[in-house]
Amino acid sequence: MNNKTLSRRQFVTGVTIGAAALAINPSILFAGMRNNITALTGNTFNLSIGEQSVNFTGTMRTATTVNNSLPAPLLRFKEGEMITLNVTNHLTESTSIHWHGLILPSEMDGVPDISNDFHGIKPGETFAYRFKAKQSGTYWYHSHSGFQEQTGLYGPIVIDPAEKDPVTYDKDYIVMLSDWTDENPTDVYHKLKKLSHYYNFNERTHSDLMNDIEKKGLENTWNDRKMWGQMRMSQRDLSDVTGYTYTYLANGVTPDKGWVGLFEKGDKVRVRFINGSAMTFFDVRIPGLKMTVVAADGQNIEPVSVDEFRIGVAETYDVIVEPKNDSAYTIFAQDIARSGYARGTLTPDASMLGEVPELDKAPNLTHSDMGMSNMVGMNHSKMNHGSMNMKQTTMAGMDHSTMGRSSMGKQKSMTNMGRPKMNMGGNKEMSTMDSMVTHADTEFGPHVDMRSADPQYRLDDPGIGLRNNGRKVLTYADLRSLHMMHNYPDPDREIQLHLTGNMSRYMWSINGVKFADAEPLQFKFGEVVRITFVNDTMMNHPMHLHGMWSDLETGDNMYIPRKHTVIVQPGAKISYRVKVDAKGSWAYHCHLLYHMLGMFRRVDVV
Amino acid sequence: MKYLKVITISCLFALTSQSFAGGIEDDPVLTKVMGEVELRSTDDVNPRAWNINAWVGQDLNKFWVKTRGEKIAGKIEKSELQLLYSKAITPFWDLQLGVKKDFQPKPQRNWGVIAAKGLAPYLFEVDASLFVGESGKLGVRLEAEYEYIFSQKLILSPEVEINAFSKDDELTGTGKGLSSVEAGLRLRYEVTREFAPYIGINWEKKYGNTADFSLTEGKGIEDAQIVVGMRFWF
Numbered sequence: 001m002n003n004k005t006l007s008r009r010q011f012v013t014g015v016t017i018g019a020a021a022l023a024i025n026p027s028i029l030f031a032g033m034r035n036n037i038t039a040l041t042g043n044t045f046n047l048s049i050g051e052q053s054v055n056f057t058g059t060m061r062t063a064t065t066v067n068n069s070l071p072a073p074l075l076r077f078k079e080g081e082m083i084t085l086n087v088t089n090h091l092t093e094s095t096s097i098h099w100h101g102l103i104l105p106s107e108m109d110g111v112p113d114i115s116n117d118f119h120g121i122k123p124g125e126t127f128a129y130r131f132k133a134k135q136s137g138t139y140w141y142h143s144h145s146g147f148q149e150q151t152g153l154y155g156p157i158v159i160d161p162a163e164k165d166p167v168t169y170d171k172d173y174i175v176m177l178s179d180w181t182d183e184n185p186t187d188v189y190h191k192l193k194k195l196s197h198y199y200n201f202n203e204r205t206h207s208d209l210m211n212d213i214e215k216k217g218l219e220n221t222w223n224d225r226k227m228w229g230q231m232r233m234s235q236r237d238l239s240d241v242t243g244y245t246y247t248y249l250a251n252g253v254t255p256d257k258g259w260v261g262l263f264e265k266g267d268k269v270r271v272r273f274i275n276g277s278a279m280t281f282f283d284v285r286i287p288g289l290k291m292t293v294v295a296a297d298g299q300n301i302e303p304v305s306v307d308e309f310r311i312g313v314a315e316t317y318d319v320i321v322e323p324k325n326d327s328a329y330t331i332f333a334q335d336i337a338r339s340g341y342a343r344g345t346l347t348p349d350a351s352m353l354g355e356v357p358e359l360d361k362a363p364n365l366t367h368s369d370m371g372m373s374n375m376v377g378m379n380h381s382k383m384n385h386g387s388m389n390m391k392q393t394t395m396a397g398m399d400h401s402t403m404g405r406s407s408m409g410k411q412k413s414m415t416n417m418g419r420p421k422m423n424m425g426g427n428k429e430m431s432t433m434d435s436m437v438t439h440a441d442t443e444f445g446p447h448v449d450m451r452s453a454d455p456q457y458r459l460d461d462p463g464i465g466l467r468n469n470g471r472k473v474l475t476y477a478d479l480r481s482l483h484m485m486h487n488y489p490d491p492d493r494e495i496q497l498h499l500t501g502n503m504s505r506y507m508w509s510i511n512g513v514k515f516a517d518a519e520p521l522q523f524k525f526g527e528v529v530r531i532t533f534v535n536d537t538m539m540n541h542p543m544h545l546h547g548m549w550s551d552l553e554t555g556d557n558m559y560i561p562r563k564h565t566v567i568v569q570p571g572a573k574i575s576y577r578v579k580v581d582a583k584g585s586w587a588y589h590c591h592l593l594y595h596m597l598g599m600f601r602r603v604d605v606v
Numbered sequence: 607m608k609y610l611k612v613i614t615i616s617c618l619f620a621l622t623s624q625s626f627a628g629g630i631e632d633d634p635v636l637t638k639v640m641g642e643v644e645l646r647s648t649d650d651v652n653p654r655a656w657n658i659n660a661w662v663g664q665d666l667n668k669f670w671v672k673t674r675g676e677k678i679a680g681k682i683e684k685s686e687l688q689l690l691y692s693k694a695i696t697p698f699w700d701l702q703l704g705v706k707k708d709f710q711p712k713p714q715r716n717w718g719v720i721a722a723k724g725l726a727p728y729l730f731e732v733d734a735s736l737f738v739g740e741s742g743k744l745g746v747r748l749e750a751e752y753e754y755i756f757s758q759k760l761i762l763s764p765e766v767e768i769n770a771f772s773k774d775d776e777l778t779g780t781g782k783g784l785s786s787v788e789a790g791l792r793l794r795y796e797v798t799r800e801f802a803p804y805i806g807i808n809w810e811k812k813y814g815n816t817a818d819f820s821l822t823e824g825k826g827i828e829d830a831q832i833v834v835g836m837r838f839w840f
Binding site for chain 2: 195
C-alpha cells in the first residue's frame with residue numbers, strides 16, 4: 001500500500017477531521033488547498049474502522065471513520081488486478097463494508113447476513129476482502145451495518161482502466177457529497193416515525209395561499225389544492241430529512257469552509273461526483289461552466305453537455321469542465337428540498353472564490369408526481385434532445401376489459417403506457433411488451449397510503465424542482481453507453497416491483513411487504529430479467545441492486561447505459577434489464593438509509 | 607388484563623422478528639407522549655387544564671393513554687383517564703378500543719370506549735369516541751382540529767369538541783342529548799417541533815339538561831376564556 005499526497009494530474013480531495021487534525025496541519029486550511037488527504041493506491045489496502053471526533057457544526061461529535069478520515073480514504077486501483085482489503089473493526093459493535101457498484105463474488109459484497117458466508121465484522125476482527133477489479137470508473141464504499149453510513153463510514157473508489165481511458169483530462173478531482181447530522185441517526189429515525197414531517201420546514205404557508213389566490217383566483221386555488229387535501233398529503237414532501245439537521249459536506253468540508261480544487265486556465269478538469277449521503281438528493285451545477293457528463297455510475301457514456309444534474313443517493317457522475325478564464329467557479333450542490341447546499345470551488349487561485357447562488361425556491365409536487373397522467377408537469381419540448389430521436393408512444397384506447405382483474409378486483413386502472421420508443425434508422429425497434437400496472441393485494445391496507453393510478457415512463461423528466469428551470473438538466477433519457485452493445489438478449493421475463501409506503505406512519509415496503517416479512521426474490525442464473533419499478537409514493541427512491549448491473553432501458557437497445565443505482569421518480573415507472581450472471585445472495589434496496597429497513601429485498605440467484 | 611396481553615404480544619413481536627436490513631428493526635417499539643397544559647383566565651379563579659396523550663407500540667399496533675382534566679384553586683374538578691388498544695385499520699385511521707374512567711366529578715363513572723382516531727380528508731385531525739357506560743348509558747364525543755400554517759413555526763389551530771349522551775346523569779351533571787360544545791383557537795410558536803408555547807381563546811357552552819343541571823348548582827352555562835399554554839411532545 002502506498003500513501004501518496006497527490007498534486008497535478010492526480011488526486012486531490014478533502015477531509016475535515018475535527019479540531020485535532022486541524023491543529024496538526026493548520027497550513028493546509030490556510031493555504032486553501034483544503035485538507036488534501038492521502039489517497040491509498042495499489043492492490044492491498046489496510047482499512048481500520050474506528051471512532052473519531054469531528055466538529056462540523058461547532059459541536060464535537062463522534063463519527064465512524066476509516067483510518068480516521070471522513071470521508072474514508074480514496075481507494076485507487078487498477079482494472080484487472082486482484083485486490084485485497086483488510087478491514088479491521090475497532091468499534092464496539094459489528095461493522096461491514098460494501099463496495100458499491102463493484103461486480104464481485106457475493107462473499108465479498110459485504111452485506112451482513114445476506115452476502116454468502118458473511119455475517120459482519122465483529123469488534124476486534126479483521127476481514128480480508130479479496131476480489132478482482134473487473135471494471136473501471138468511479139465508485140464508492142460504505143458500511144452496510146446499522147446507521148454507520150450516516151455517521152461517516154463512506155469513501156470514494158477510483159478504478160483506473162486497464163486500457164487507455166477514453167476520457168482525457170489534466171486534473172482529476174473527487175467531489176463526494178454527503179449529509180452530516182449531529183443527531184444520533186437512531187433518534188432521527190424515531191423522530192420520523194413519531195412525526196414524519198419533523199424535518200420539513202418548507203410547508204406551504206398562509207402567504208403562499210394568499211399569493212395563489214391573488215394570482216389564480218379563489219376557485220382555481222381551491223381546485224389546485226383540493227386533491228392534496230383529499231389525499232392528506234403535502235405538496236412539499238420533497239425530502240424526509242433536511243438542512244434542519246443536516247450539514248451538507250463536499251469531501252467532508254462544510255459549505256462555510258468550502259472545498260477547493262485548483263486548475264490552470266485551459267485545463268480539462270475531471271470531477272467525479274459521488275453522492276455518499278444517507279438521505280439527500282443533490283442538484284449540482286457550476287455556474288459559468290458547462291459540464292460534460294462522461295460517465296454515470298462509473299460507466300462511460302456518450303458525452304452530454306449540461307448545466308445541471310440531479311444525483312440520487314449512491315449515484316456517481318463524472319463530468320469534464322474546461323474553464324477558459326482565470327475565474328473562480330462555485331460547485332453548488334443544493335439538496336432536493338432546497339434546505340441547504342454543499343459547496344466547493346474550482347479556482348486558479350486558492351484565495352479567489354466564486355459567487356454562491358441563492359437556493360432555488362422549493363417546488364410543489366405535481367399531479368404527475370402522484371402517478372396521475374392528466375396534468376403531467378414535465379417539459380415535452382425537451383423530448384428531442386441529445387442524439388436520440390425519441391418518440392413518446394401512447395397506447396390510448398386499450399380495452400380494459402381484457403386486462404385480467406385480480407381476484408379481489410382491486411387492480412387500479414392502467415391506461416397510458418408511454419414507454420419511449422426509438423427507431424434506429426429503420427433497424428430493430430425496441431422489443432418491449434408494455435406490461436400492465438397492477439397493484440397486488442398486499443398493497444392495500446393501513447401500511448400503504450398511495451397507489452399510482454397511471455404511472456408514466458418519465459425518463460426525460462429531470463424531476464421535481466428541475467423542470468423548466470431555464471437550465472439544461474441531465475435526464476436519464478440522455479444516458480447512452482459509450483460502447484455499443486451487440487445483441488443484448490431480450491428479457492426472459494419481467495418482474496414488476498412497486499415501491500410503497502405510508503409517509504405519515506413512516507413505513508416503507510416493496511409491493512406493500514416490508515423486508516422482515518418478505519420472501520427473497522428468485523433470479524435464475526443465466527436469465528435476463530426486466531425489472532419494472534412502479535413508484536406508488538411521492539418520493540424519489542434510488543434503487544440499488546447488488547452484484548449485477550441495472551441496464552437502463554432508455555429506448556435504444558444498442559446503447560443501454562449500465563447503472564448500479566436507478567432513481568425511480570415519484571408516481572413514475574422505469575424499467576431496466578438485469579443479466580443474471582452472479583450466483584449467490586444479494587441485497588436489493590432503496591438507498592435512502594431510513595427507507596431501506598423496509599424497502600429491501602434479498603435476491604437469491606440459483 | 608387485555609392491555610397486559612397487548613403489551614406482551616407487542617414485546618414478543620419485537621423479540622421474534624428475525625432478519626433486518628443492516629441489523630436494524632424497521633418497526634421498533636416506540637413511546638410518544640404529547641400534550642397541552644394551559645392556564646385559562648376567567649373572572650373567577652383561573653383554572654388549569656391538561657390534555658395529555660401517550661402511546662407505546664409499533665407502526666400499526668399501539669397502546670394509548672389519554673387523560674384530561676381541569677384543576678380550579680388547587681382542586682381537581684374534572685378528570686378522566688382512557689386506556690386503549692389502537693389498531694391501524696386504514697392508511698390514516700386507527701380503531702381504538704378500551705376503557706375510560708371519570709374520576710371527577712364524583713361519583714366516578716366507568717365506560718367502555720370505541721374510538722376512531724385519524725386524519726380526515728383536508729387534513730382534519732379527528733378523534734371520534736363512543737362511550738358505553740354502566741346501565742347502558744351512551745356518550746359520544748367528537749373532536750376535530752385543523753392546523754393553519756402561518757409560517758413554518760407559527761401555527762393556528764382551530765379545534766372543536768361536541769359531547770352528547772343518551773341518558774341523564776344528574777349526579778355528574780350530564781344531561782341527555784347535546785350536552786356541551788367547546789371551541790378553541792390556539793396560536794402556537796414551535797420553538798422546536800417538540801415544544802411550542804401558545805395563546806388562544808376557548809369557548810364552552812352547555813346545552814339541554816346539562817345546562818339545567820349546571821344552573822341548578824348555581825354555575826354558569828357559557829364561558830369564554832383566554833388561554834396560555836404549552837404544547838409539547840417527546
